[in-house]
Amino acid sequence: MAKDETNLHVDVWRGTDTGAFQAFDVPRRLNQTVLDVVTEIQRDQDPTLSYRFACRVGMCGSCAMVVNGRPRWTCRTRVSEVAGPDGALRLEPLRNFTVVKDLAVEMTRFFDKWEKAHGYFEPGARAGQDFAVVPPATAERRAADAAIECIGCGICYSACDVVAWDKDYLGPAALNRAWTLVNDVRDAGHDARLAAVSGDSGCQACHTHMSCTSFCPKALAPTYSIAGLKRAMFWHALKGVR
């Protein structure tokens, strides 16, 4: 297709798990993000288009979609980075999620898996005590901080092949959260957490394809976190054998 300086040619998924792409032409604008494009379509061309966003500045992660085949935060993706010279954009809902409508996905199962992975802090006997101080310069704190910045956008989950193959697989985000808590010296739920993330649909199922790490907009490395869980699970299981 010849270069179009004026318009973007945007194919947008319409429907649920079944549906079709609908074509829109959207004017190119300076510093335009993909989220700007979706919003312009919804406001000016088709108000029935469903999508999700909140902060628009890369803090909430709710605008994640598949853009030209790759999962991305649309608010932090400039059109100039992803559209070809022909101005073609293809927008789909995140993979591995049930589609609610058009570009909006159902995330309940995704967050249920965080709970299954014990992705919550267990204060144990410390509950009610004063703040535990873990100085930022210590190795313990750095280990806990390494993967703590996840905001649960679902990009890694969408990119993961193992989730596509095994619907019960906990997924990179939940396992990444579990690893953060395994490294939290204040947490008292390590044994139960390591047991929860171990099994056919746990950390051992990871194939180390590294798609999660490749696509994470926060530049986190869930693959490394999962490898850490495998090591921790090894020592935990040995402890159980003794």
Place this chain on the structure above:
Amino acid sequence: MTPLLFFAQRLSAAILAFAVAVHLATILYAVRGGLTAGEILGRTHDNLAFFAFYAVFVVAVAVHAPIGLRNVVREWTPWRGATLDAALAGFALCLLALGLRAVFAVYAA
């Protein structure tokens, strides 16, 4: 995959990495000037080191292959649970029996 299966697969993989390398190197070395079946059997007969090496090789294969196959089946088909585990345990026993039989045959030949 349970922790036990995970460890068994990693451990057997480590053994196989070594064993396959030795196996291939031995083949390349042994056949460089041509080799007959009689000459092979002449070297393996009553050779305890050969028997022990290939017995370990066979055990590692019998552990490693069914666990990997179990993962493939679980990821690509809806087959799960006790019937899958039983079928792959049977597969492991078949590999073990056939492999050890072959090793013993060339040892005792």
